[in-house]
Structure formats: structure tokens, C-alpha cells
Amino acid sequence: MCYHKFQRHRKRWFLASFACFLLFAANLLYDSIPDEIYAVYGEDDHVEFPVPVTVEKKESSVPVFRDHTQAKQTSYIGQEYLLTCKFLNLIPVKEVSVHVVAKDYVMPSGKPIGIYTKTSGILIIGTGKVTASDGLNYEPADQIVQGGDYILTVNGTEVSEKEELVDLVNASGGNPVVLGILRDNETIEVKIEPIPLKDGTYKLGIWVRDDMAGVGTMTYIRQNLEFGALGHPVSDGDTGSMIRLAEGAVYDTDIVGIVKGKDGTPGELTGVINYKEEYCLGTIRENTKTGIYGTLNRIPGEMEDAYVEVGMKQEIHTGEAYICSALDGDLRQYRIEIDEIDFNHQEENKGILFHVTDEKLLHETGGIVQGMSGSPILQDGKIIGAVTHVFISDATKGYGVFIEKMMEH
Structure with a gap:
């Protein structure tokens, strides 16, 4: 039993x-x-x-x-x-x-580029205190606006540049101004009373910006001269928010220095951007979570006229791959090892996990540094992705976006 x-x-x-x-x-x-x-x-x-x-x-x-x-x-x-x-x-x-x-076929790039973007609306970075004509400190915008808001109008007048905002606030004569604000894709209106200064001008106590510039890497060029770059959005460093793009352009840039990445501190490429018209490579039409996209005026002279097949994410495998970059002006391929492929990562530009194995790249940069975002990733003769992020705790490790996500744009 x-x-x-x-x-x-x-x-x-x-x-x-x-x-x-x-x-x-x-x-x-x-x-x-x-x-x-x-x-x-x-x-x-x-x-x-x-x-x-x-x-x-x-x-x-x-x-x-x-x-x-x-x-x-x-x-x-x-x-x-x-x-x-x-x-x-x-x-x-x-x-x-x-x-x-x-x-599909595209030309892998790896060329460092200067990136200039103009915001759609005036981006609010934060608020601060203002010393008024009476010698006291005031913070008129506190708890009214917040970092990441965009100023679209002042008393019903559209604004797109900081100078326009300053002029309209001064023209208020100290009377309350109504700001049309875009916050989380919703438009609201707020009222702020300007503070008079000793010099006769008025302030709202708001830190703002209307443009941004930096260095990144071009990922690919199509035969019709459309390009993709960065692999992640152009974002504001203070608020962390993705820039609402009004217009933008990409420029030739010269890399003048490399700060090596160390554990806990990401390195970076430092470059000089020449904003003269003859150095403009093309225009930016879109800023997205997977990169910036636009159209070139011409193919950069140092680019090789060589197109490769676009590889799909299901074709990617762990093991040896290469990233293309032109750190010293010459395009080179650097060895990496793909460690993991995540088809369903919550962040769509972190589908590929890799680490750098190339001794030359490790010697020059310590691994992945800021400014290398957008460097194309190749495996088995196909372009499969682009570098997007570096591990702050380990500069030899990074993430990449699947190239097909970029090609959607």
C-alpha cells in the first residue's frame, strides 16, 4: 500500500x-x-x-x-x-x-560629423533666482515651468529664438506675460510676472536654449544620398529630453583630441566644427529615438564608394564583428565581440551587446567613447547595426541598435 x-x-x-x-x-x-x-x-x-x-x-x-x-x-x-x-x-x-x-544596400560610413540642431520652440532648461532692482532675490517661474518644457508663444506671439523671448519680456513693462508651453505633448498656458532689474530690463528667471551642437558619427549613406547617424536621439544634456527638431545640418569636422574612457568615466572625441557653407554636408530632417536622418549634398571625399548588404537582426550571431570609425581621419575597421542579441529590449537602440577586442582601438580610446555613437557595425560582410551607448562602468563594453530600426526612417 x-x-x-x-x-x-x-x-x-x-x-x-x-x-x-x-x-x-x-x-x-x-x-x-x-x-x-x-x-x-x-x-x-x-x-x-x-x-x-x-x-x-x-x-x-x-x-x-x-x-x-x-x-x-x-x-x-x-x-x-x-x-x-x-x-x-x-x-x-x-x-x-x-x-x-x-x-537593400548602403554605404557604411564611420565618418565623424559635426551636428547642429535648432529646436522647435525654445527649450526650458530650468529656473533660477533673479536679483531685482530692490536688491532682493526672486524666483518668479518656480513651480510654474519645468525643465523640458518648450515655450511656443509669448502673449500669443510665436517665438523660436531666445532673442525674441527677451524682447517680448522687456516689452511687457513688468506686466504679467502669458507663455504658451508644450509639456509632454500637451499645450498649456502659464502666467509669470517679470522681475525688474536695475538696468531697466525684465527677467522671468528661466534658463533656456534654442539650439545645440556636438560631434557624432555617420552610420550609412543610401544611393539617393539619404543618411542615418548617431543611433540615438540628439538630447539635451541638462534635461535629458529628446530635442524637438525644427531644422538642422551636418558638417565636416576635424577630430583634434581623444579623451580615453576609464571605469566610471566615459571618454569622448573632441572636434572642431566649421560652420562655413562649403563645409556643410547636408540637412537633418528628423530626430528620433534611433538616430538622426536627412539628406547629404554630396558624398564626403574620404568615403569609399563601396556598398554592402543590409543584414537583418535574425542573421546576427554572437562572435566576431567590426565597427567602422575614422578617429584619425582614415576609415578603419576595429574588431569587437558580440556577446548578446536582445530582440525585445525595452530600449530599441540597445539590441546588441558587445565588447571591444581590437588592441589598437583599446590603446587609442580605451574602448567606446562619446562621439563614436553611430559607428556602423559589420558582421559577415553585412551592415547589421550601429554603436549607440558605452557602459560607464566599463568603457570596453557598449550597446548597438539593429540597422533595420534605422532603415525604417
């Missing part, structure tokens, strides 16, 4: 343990499979993931053709269908949306 009870409990324990194992395995596999992928036309029947699942097409909006004429290929591209991923060829784990695309 006791033996049979033991056997029954043992069987139940085994089944419960096996069920827990399957649940754990399914959850682990779920996180290791992307929600959606791009697949090149003609290669989408061979989609594989680096986990033990079988893949089968569930639903298709793509017509089936017996021959592959150009017209039919064109109608195939842009279609979507679903893949069902199964564990042990039995248990459904996840459905993946597949977008069929044409094979």
Missing part, C-alpha cells in the same frame, strides 16, 4: 516538475524570439532563430507564384504574414510578424 502511494506521489511530482520545466522553457524561448522581423524576398522561407524552435507559416497575405518575374516580386515585397514558433515541434511559443522586403 505504502509503495503504491509513493509511486503515485512520485508520478505527480514528476509531472508537476515537468510542467514547470516546460513553462520555464516556454517563457525563456518567448523572450528569445523577436515580435517582428524583416525578411528579404526569396530568403523568407528559411527564417531561423538561435533557439530550439520549429517555425511554420501560419497565415499569408502573399500570393503564391510559380515563376519569379520582376512584377510579381514587386507585388510580393511589402506583404506580411505570421510565423508560429513551436517548442519540441508541439507547443506553440510565439507568433512572429514577418515583413517581406527587398534586398
Whole structure:
């Protein structure tokens, strides 16, 4: 009797343990499979993931053709269908949306560029105290505006530059001014009473800026001269917010110094940007979470006219890869090791985790430094991503964005 009870409990324990194992395995596999992928036309029947699942097409909006004429290929591209991923060829784990695309080629860059952006509206950095004509300190904007707000209007008049704001505040004669503010994508109005100064001018006690400049790296150039760069947005260093772009441009820049990265302190490239018209490479039309995008006037003279295929994220594997950069004016490839591929990272520009192994790059920079953001990542002869972030605690490690996320723009 006791033996049979033991056997029954043992069987139940085994089944419960096996069920827990399957649940754990399914959850682990779920996180290791992307929600959606791009697949090149003609290669989408061979989609594989680096986990033990079988893949089968569930639903298709793509017509089936017996021959592959150009017209039919064109109608195939842009279609979507679903893949069902199964564990042990039995248990459904996840459905993946597949977008069929044409094979694409771009010119990898790696060229350092000067970046100038003009804000859409006047960005508020913060508030401060003002010493009034009576000798006392006041902070008129405290708890009314906040860092990251954008001033769009003053008493109903649109403003785009700091000088316009100053002129309208002085013209108020000390009467309260109404600011049209954009905060978290909502427009509100606030009223602030300017403080009179001893020199006869008036202040609101607000720190603002309307433009920004810095150094980054161009990632790729298309044949139509459209480009992508940075791999992350142009953001304000004080508020941490992504800049609302009105207009911008990219310029030739000369790297004049490299501050090596050390544990706890990121290094940086220091460059000189020449804002003369003849040094302008092109215009910026968009500032996004995955980089800046625009159109060049010309291909920079030092660029090689060599195009490479765009690699999709499901093709990336751990192991050797290269980043392209021109730290000393000459484009070079530096060895890195891809450690992890995260298809579903909450931050879309941190899908690739890598560390630098190239001795020359480690000697020159200590690893990844600020200003290298946008450096293209190549693997197996394809461009697969771009450098986006450096680990503050370890300058040899960094993150990258999948190139397909940048190509969406």
C-alpha cells in the first residue's frame, strides 16, 4: 500500500516538475524570439532563430507564384504574414510578424560629423533666482515651468529664438506675460510676472536654449544620398529630453583630441566644427529615438564608394564583428565581440551587446567613447547595426541598435 502511494506521489511530482520545466522553457524561448522581423524576398522561407524552435507559416497575405518575374516580386515585397514558433515541434511559443522586403544596400560610413540642431520652440532648461532692482532675490517661474518644457508663444506671439523671448519680456513693462508651453505633448498656458532689474530690463528667471551642437558619427549613406547617424536621439544634456527638431545640418569636422574612457568615466572625441557653407554636408530632417536622418549634398571625399548588404537582426550571431570609425581621419575597421542579441529590449537602440577586442582601438580610446555613437557595425560582410551607448562602468563594453530600426526612417 505504502509503495503504491509513493509511486503515485512520485508520478505527480514528476509531472508537476515537468510542467514547470516546460513553462520555464516556454517563457525563456518567448523572450528569445523577436515580435517582428524583416525578411528579404526569396530568403523568407528559411527564417531561423538561435533557439530550439520549429517555425511554420501560419497565415499569408502573399500570393503564391510559380515563376519569379520582376512584377510579381514587386507585388510580393511589402506583404506580411505570421510565423508560429513551436517548442519540441508541439507547443506553440510565439507568433512572429514577418515583413517581406527587398534586398537593400548602403554605404557604411564611420565618418565623424559635426551636428547642429535648432529646436522647435525654445527649450526650458530650468529656473533660477533673479536679483531685482530692490536688491532682493526672486524666483518668479518656480513651480510654474519645468525643465523640458518648450515655450511656443509669448502673449500669443510665436517665438523660436531666445532673442525674441527677451524682447517680448522687456516689452511687457513688468506686466504679467502669458507663455504658451508644450509639456509632454500637451499645450498649456502659464502666467509669470517679470522681475525688474536695475538696468531697466525684465527677467522671468528661466534658463533656456534654442539650439545645440556636438560631434557624432555617420552610420550609412543610401544611393539617393539619404543618411542615418548617431543611433540615438540628439538630447539635451541638462534635461535629458529628446530635442524637438525644427531644422538642422551636418558638417565636416576635424577630430583634434581623444579623451580615453576609464571605469566610471566615459571618454569622448573632441572636434572642431566649421560652420562655413562649403563645409556643410547636408540637412537633418528628423530626430528620433534611433538616430538622426536627412539628406547629404554630396558624398564626403574620404568615403569609399563601396556598398554592402543590409543584414537583418535574425542573421546576427554572437562572435566576431567590426565597427567602422575614422578617429584619425582614415576609415578603419576595429574588431569587437558580440556577446548578446536582445530582440525585445525595452530600449530599441540597445539590441546588441558587445565588447571591444581590437588592441589598437583599446590603446587609442580605451574602448567606446562619446562621439563614436553611430559607428556602423559589420558582421559577415553585412551592415547589421550601429554603436549607440558605452557602459560607464566599463568603457570596453557598449550597446548597438539593429540597422533595420534605422532603415525604417
